Amino acid sequence: MATTEPTTPTPAPLAADGTVHVGSDAAREWWRDAVIYQVYPRSFADGDGDGIGDIPGITSRLDHLKTLGVDAVWLSPFYRSPQKDAGYDVADYRDVDPLFGTLADFDAMLAGAHDRGMRVIVDLVPNHTSDQHAWFQEALAAGPGSAARERYMFRDGRGPDGTEPPNNWQSIFGGAAWTRVDDGQWYLHLFDASQPDLDWNHPEVRAEFEDVLRFWLDKGVDGFRIDVAHGMVKADGLPDWHGHVSMVEGSATEDDQPVDPGAPEDGSTGAGNQGPMFDQDGVHEIYRSWHRVLAEYDGDRCLVAEAWVEPLSRLARYVRPDEMHQAFNFSFLTTAWDAAALRRVIAASYRANDEVGAPTTWVLSNHDVVRHATRLGLPEVGVRPNGVFATDPQPDEALGLRRARAASLLMLGMPGSAYLYQGEELGLPEHTTLPNEVRQDPGHFRTGGAEAGRDGCRVPLPWEADAPGYGFGPTGKTWLPQPESYERYAADVQYGVAGSTFELYRAALATRSTEGLGHGGLTWLEAWSDAPDVVAFVNRGVAVVANLGSTPVPLPGTEVLLASGDLDDGAIPADTTVWLRA
Template structure:
């Protein structure tokens, strides 16, 4: 078992690795299946790590692999100090970390502190012990309203649909901001904080390089659990459904939802930062915090708290030059306030893949999954814009996150039939919310093998569309103009020119209108044309990498490129 991270800092490098890292999200059940049961696993991931090294990323972020009944794809954790048998063993995890570090890749793991599974030993003990017991004080149990306590304690609603309360046999109710199989922990109980600090130490001793904190803006609820009678949603509910005084946090004066972004969370993360600093090496905390505006988000990134936070404002920005520029400016300005690096992201396991999301008219992108009866994206438009969006994103200073399969240009799978969908949000809303399964379909490695090389047989926990044969790693490797080769080239040039540690300066190109974004980052000019008319490259500029063809040296619509300028 590795005691410390062994991924080396490149010679001559002075900045911490995480300030400009490109981190690749591995969704374990959909990455690679070593044993042929149709579910991805740790040995499968280990066997494919060379792909990440060849791609040119700096680290991988591993979504949960803890023991779990898998009611929410592993985000319902039954034991934080072991590995779910379907994914392998602790020895398999150690082998993965060792191989990753040997390839120069850091390893970031998910931690889920807002809630456990109902199968967790703590929750089973809470049910057995009864009302008022120390065991129940680890969770948010309350008595119900009404003459016989038959009504939930308040009107809070689940992010996955329906009420956020479930009643147990003795009449008490427990809070679950997500699925009923995910009871919320009570972070006012010191025992909860002590437990998670010990969990962090367990994985730090195994050599992990950091933690991505799920629902980082949750944990602490407003005292008294005051009423909040508004719908929740994964994308916008977490930073607050629109309240009676307007969107939460929009001007800093409106009331924040009582379950999100409470002041007490910051003391939790200051304690976690101290735990990381007990261990050698540069270990990091990354916040999944759906918080607006960016000035509130960066409070999680003060020097004694976390290192990075996902930039969901950027992910949700429409494909319009003005909107993107405003988000970039607001992001950089806010992060400068605390001296933290900004991050950029376009896809993850919770949102429609951007190769499909951008195939809708700007401003009408779907916020949740897409079903076979919903309006369908323009696949060619979506991929063209996705390639341009990635080229733009990787030219920005700071860190970046990639979601597995985006380097292949994988689209959202919109044709999944109801009977194969497994996302709890689909079931809890009666199918009104299509859920997130469409972005979680196992990725293709080779078009000539069963399950497209995902596993040794044909089994796949979600069906893969036939069109993915041409999108596989094998089909795209070495193929000029392929999306995979574009990503490899972007990451190589990004590293060569140190763009992640650079600085942005907007540039006005001659003849370019308001639908063009152009900026200098060090010695590289980044140009993205979101308008209908071609845009000429600056005189004497040499194209380093482009998302598409540049006929006559001009950028067509929905194309981005990086240029070296003459001295």
Template sequence: MTAQTPTPAPAAHARAALTHAPLVHAPRAEPGQWWRHAVIYQIYPRSFADASGDGIGDLPGITARLDHLVELGVDAIWLSPFYRSPQADAGYDVADYRDVDPLFGTLADFDELLAGAHALGLRVVVDLVPNHTSDEHVWFQAALAAAPGSPERARYLFREGKGADGAEPPNNWESLFGGPAWTRLPDGQWYLHLFDTRQPDLDWENPQVRDEFEDVLRFWLDKGVDGFRVDVAHGLVKEPGLPDWDGQAAMIEGSTAAPGDRKVGDHGPMFDQDGVHEIYRAWHRVLAEYDGDRALVAEAWVEPLEHLADYVRPDEMHQAFNFAFLATRWDAVALRPVLTASLVANDAVGAPTTWVLSNHDVVRHTSRLGLADAGSRPTGIGAQDEQPDEALGLRRAGAASLLMLGLPGSAYLYQGEELGLPEHTALDDDLRQDPSWWRSGYTERGRDGCRVPLPWEAGSAGFGFSPTGATWLPQPANWAAYALDAQRGMAGSTFESYRTTLRLRRELGLGSGSLAWADVTLGFDPRWVLAFVNAGVLVLTNLGAHPVPLPAGVTVLHASAPLVAADGVTLVPTDTTVWAELV
């Protein structure tokens, strides 16, 4: 062994370390309750697969590609909104919660998709958008036609303005998309919209609103859906009186709250009010009327983690996305406390931790991890912005994904993640459709770069997304190398690595497993290495600048990148995760 080669932990020492490492999270396997350990694949319908040829993905396109998801090895799918909508915010402005938008097909197409998924053993979670409706929703149209103070307006947050003749907004709140959160009508009243002008916020103190959404839940549960992902779950209830606020509403940048500090992460009087929990207790009772362990999933950008755990108490929701994990930089010192605190907080209420790295609202983690500030969260990337190192980002993304899927709990994958897709960072600004682009005064490029249609076939027009080659957003030319058919069956490809990861995760029971930190006991420097044991498997991620040795006497099960052999020692290179077990 050369002087430069690190010395691995002896086999006996490694075995003792893996056996006696301090337990952070105990194994938990419940009968049923699939949502505790499932890997769920997010489908953004307009960008997954197009069967009609109009360049916009649709429900028949998803049905035709279900075999891909079975081959990949996921347990369930989550469908972003496909409801009738004017598409002012890509379907998150719902005009009819009980119908399919013609862009995506028909209710019959949904029934066929649901039946096809269930026949293949895939559960189906659908999106629910309860904070706001479209301005074309029949309720809001009735409110516009009615007088101030009418029952029709009482379903939304209409208020009189301030100042002379009520010419100033009722308060100083800003939209998350930029600009004021209030729009004035010709009759002088103002209505609240935390997002786009065309997305008026509902008043959840109104019993009609609560009754309506319980009926919407039952409509889709009667069809057989397995659960709901709830959009802006922390935003339904506002502080009484709608007081002014000097802050700026925004998605959290990371988990900086001290344990137990319920004020850090308070993003204003429009979010995370105690009243939301009464709503979700009522919804929990609705789901309990149905068999099959139906699930509620919270999209709640809430800090601290102990407060987020309130959303998944036994009588409320079943999962809540762990955005603190998504927002943490690529740094061992930053990641370890987030992982520990996440498990501890959720264990305190008997809930699983739900891990996620990418979705339709953030820059893909393949690109975030290729930035100079690895893992930072820019609000979109354009051609004039810092360009990620594509190869470095892909390498780190592979390591991060293998780390995430080695953790106990549930995990979400965003479509194209299994192909290693980067963000489209050179999209022509004139083609952008995200309302945050123009509402921010063209300062935030928004989310279009992570929503580009998927590449299925390297040699086809539109990379096989549509039979006509049409795509609603253009795909980068270099995506040919990422196409599914260019990766399927190719040893070492991102797709085949994900397949192996998901197969092993299921076989080894890692989703129902445990976590015990083993980096220090194995002799690793916790500033650079994350190492833990889950169900007898060592999960080791090297975030440092130099290779680290695997303990002697372990068998490598899987790695995110090739390992290095030196003088009889197996080394884990930088930006690499490995799964191993003792023989």
């Protein structure tokens, strides 16, 4: 790190000093280097004016995604649901909830995306159903000992009269993971009480979901993101767990039983869920069978694991050649804004995934975590809250955006696949001052209001700065209130504006494509091997240099392709990433 005023260095070749990942120009499946955009349907765009986003709204904004340059779209759940957990409580896996439209609307959206050269991945929620699902209603009516109850995790209670839960597991949303029904039995729900867990040892459950896969594959979807992919199989006997599972970005904390998720050298950040309800070996046979289903269809259909698993070598087991195709890299998402930590997690990610021949799948934000434009601007470095209250210390919005742009440019410069969460291409911050009375996340209520929850990252998008509801829909209604700051982040005031976050993302995706960065290699750059606050590597003739420190660092005398912020007299300022011709 430079400690004096930087000067423009003499132009010189950028020498590499350590290959981390080797690229390839061989024929490859599309998902290996795709940039995939997550659409959270209720908050993307509203087509009918009820204040809730829907599938026609998505269709109306597909040109935005085409202009941005993404390769595929992932849709969070849109199935029939009581909406107790924003659609992650599914009552019918083969239909669209009327809130979002119809199956015909889905078909039109799918065709529109395909016509624009974009693929479509849909969410699948196999760990649990809604308590309004026909199977669970049948189980309640059938009573203890019935075949209908065997599809779920019903158990007798403990204690002389069965009034104590079958074990001591806690819900990720807070409170006990068991609810007692009128006949005295208990059922397991790792999430809300309205989301009973299925028993994946039951052959009928396995057959049903293979049929659900085929239903959507026959419609032409290009893949599935699998919710709670590491939680579907529980340890035999459902033993007590003497740790505590937290909702904070999938992290686990411990009470009286130490847990070793892995050393920092393995890329571990503490983001892995621990306990007998997660990451059991039995999940892998499920994904082998699903892999075989997808292999029956052409077009390189893919499975994406939402698995909060550490160390990364353990996560890589989900993407072995006969299982899933991608797994979100939550260790990367939860790494602090620290150069040494980022270098460790990047190297460990490639090491683990290259071992099984899988791409590394980078991600910085999604519908479950505080947006990285806010997370990186919080007063306490590295903190990962589950939402932000209006009474909490507030983020530095400008700092957060500057770091977010730098982090995104760093991520998009790396080989592999990358996921973008809707609105991050606009630089959207979290809504950190939501009134508690409008919150809807079950995690907020099940923790007795102790956690803010995930509503802040789910606020409807701003499309037009001067329109009611910032153009979210035709009436100006929005199911969650938008902050006033969204006016300056609206899409229409960023299109074609040099330096805007949208244009930065668009240029990055275009350059990533033309330079082949997604299927390139990664080699650390020798010039910055000892710089404590710099992450620098070369990928297919493009050097990516990120300055995470507070002092500017010299800019090499090479052609600048892209920068996340303004450069300063031959130097890379603090919290800035540049792409250079190596």
